[in-house]
Amino acid sequence: MSIYDFTVKDTYGDEVPLSDFKGKVLLIVNTASKCGFTPQFEGLEKLYTELSEKGLEILGFPSNQFANQDPGTNEEIRNFCLLNYGVSFPIFEKIDVNGDDAAPLYQYLKKEKGGIAGKNIKWNFTKFLVDKDGKVVKRYASATTPEAIRGDIIKLLG
Amino acid sequence: MEVNVYSIPNCPMCNVAKEFLKANSISFIEHDVASDRQAAKDMIVKTGQKAVPVVEIDGEFIIGFDQDKMEELLGL
Numbered sequence: 001m002s003i004y005d006f007t008v009k010d011t012y013g014d015e016v017p018l019s020d021f022k023g024k025v026l027l028i029v030n031t032a033s034k035c036g037f038t039p040q041f042e043g044l045e046k047l048y049t050e051l052s053e054k055g056l057e058i059l060g061f062p063s064n065q066f067a068n069q070d071p072g073t074n075e076e077i078r079n080f081c082l083l084n085y086g087v088s089f090p091i092f093e094k095i096d097v098n099g100d101d102a103a104p105l106y107q108y109l110k111k112e113k114g115g116i117a118g119k120n121i122k123w124n125f126t127k128f129l130v131d132k133d134g135k136v137v138k139r140y141a142s143a144t145t146p147e148a149i150r151g152d153i154i155k156l157l158g
Numbered sequence: 159m160e161v162n163v164y165s166i167p168n169c170p171m172c173n174v175a176k177e178f179l180k181a182n183s184i185s186f187i188e189h190d191v192a193s194d195r196q197a198a199k200d201m202i203v204k205t206g207q208k209a210v211p212v213v214e215i216d217g218e219f220i221i222g223f224d225q226d227k228m229e230e231l232l233g234l
Contacts, residue, residue, distance in 0.1 A: 011192055011193065012193060012194075012195045013193070064168075079171050079222040079223045079224070080171055080209040080210060080211065080221065080222035080223070081166060081168075081169035081170075081171065081172065081209065081210050081211075082208055082209055082210075083166060083191055083192070083198060083201075083202075083208040083209070083210060084208070086208070
């Protein structure tokens with residue numbers, strides 16, 4: 001079983017095999033499902049803009065499992081949202097990351113890299129780093145900023 | 159009068175725009191641009207941008223929720 005055996009769906013319902021991303025360094029992130037500005041989206045977009053040509057791909061999976069705990073501040077004030085959350089890396093169909101209905105990809109990621117306090121995803125923007133051979137090498141908590149992961153990504157890009 | 163609303167789920171201001179139309183008994187066609195690829199393309203081509211909601215009133219586009227502009231174009 002490898003990460004390349006999984007297939008996910010884009011926001012239009014079309015199937016995307018993860019084998020499409022063979023040979024890339026992947027950062028897999030469960031994103032907030034609400035629209036609006038968050039510094040994490042901005043940081044991820046920056047990483048993507050800088051490193052996508054060198055072989056980084058960021059895959060975003062919106063999940064509404066933390067929606068009720070969303071502090072919801074900035075997004076309420078703005079009078080618009082951006083399609084695809086205003087980022088240029090791929091955003092996929094909304095999924096569950098925890099529980100019986102958790103997407104198979106997330107069951108696999110959590111099995112490969114459990115968190116410090118158990119396997120479950122605690123919050124939006126938990127990140128999994130996958131090397132060019134498909135190995136899940138590291139898991140980062142929500143609070144870890146995209147900037148803080150940059151060094152690890154660059155090492156894997158080689 | 160033809161009114162189209164381009165929106166995405168979980169977008170507070172998209173909901174406000176739709177509620178405003180409903181409260182004023184204005185019927186409209188809703189396009190979920192997160193799940194309808196063709197509608198998304200149309201919206202981007204017609205408006206040259208990716209922000210939602212977009213409210214189209216008889217061929218005129220309002221980007222974001224702008225109550226004053228909506229009232230003006232709807233003659234409210």
